[in-house]
Amino acid sequence: MTVELQDDDCARLLERVAAGERSALGGLFKLEAGRLLAIARRIVRRPELAEEVVQDAFVNVWQKAGLFDRSRGSARGWLATMVRNRALNLMRDGSRIEYHEADTLTELGDRELDAQRAYDALPEASDLRRCLSQLEPARRRSIVLAYVVGFSHGEIAAQLKAPVGTVKAWIRRGMISLQECMS
Numbered sequence: 112m113t114v115e116l117q118d119d120d121c122a123r124l125l126e127r128v129a130a131g132e133r134s135a136l137g138g139l140f141k142l143e144a145g146r147l148l149a150i151a152r153r154i155v156r157r158p159e160l161a162e163e164v165v166q167d168a169f170v171n172v173w174q175k176a177g178l179f180d181r182s183r184g185s186a187r188g189w190l191a192t193m194v195r196n197r198a199l200n201l202m203r204d205g206s207r208i209e210y211h212e213a214d215t216l217t218e219l220g221d222r223e224l225d226a227q228r229a230y231d232a233l234p235e236a237s238d239l240r241r242c243l244s245q246l247e248p249a250r251r252r253s254i255v256l257a258y259v260v261g262f263s264h265g266e267i268a269a270q271l272k273a274p275v276g277t278v279k280a281w282i283r284r285g286m287i288s289l290q291e292c293m294s
């Protein structure tokens with residue numbers, strides 16, 4: 112199933128959810144929960160918290176599906192953004208985060224490497240990979256670090272040794288370029 116077809120299905124289901132149709136929410140969950148869970152896991156790094164993030168997001172979808180507007184973006188993007196924001200808010204809250212010694216953190220791995228692996232894992236023929244590869248490297252790294260790993264603008268700026276304002280501009284301009292390329 113192509114991404115466009117999946118997004119069409121997703122948008123139709125969102126419209127039905129907005130109309131109060133519970134079965135549409137179940138269909139939307141079946142269609143998107145796996146992908147959204149993967150997004151949440153990359154950010155929160157704990158399966159039980161990722162499941163909580165996705166569950167909260169679907170409760171929010173039930174309550175706010177009427178706010179989705181096809182003219183402002185894709186349905187799948189709207190859902191992914193909702194999950195990403197919920198996951199980042201959970202991480203910022205910090206009440207469920209376990210703190211580890213520096214040695215343990217080193218063993219847990221390099222999150223920037225995770226971002227690169229995620230980019231490398233995109234199929235060569237995918238539109239997303241093609242569009243990302245057209246971006247200049249700093250913009251591409253900024254977007255991947257923000258959306259795959261869940262780094263804040265400040266964390267990306269520190270990683271790339273660039274001013275925060277520059278990183279924000281890279282992400283904003285890169286996302287505009289991606290939207291143009293993918294449409």
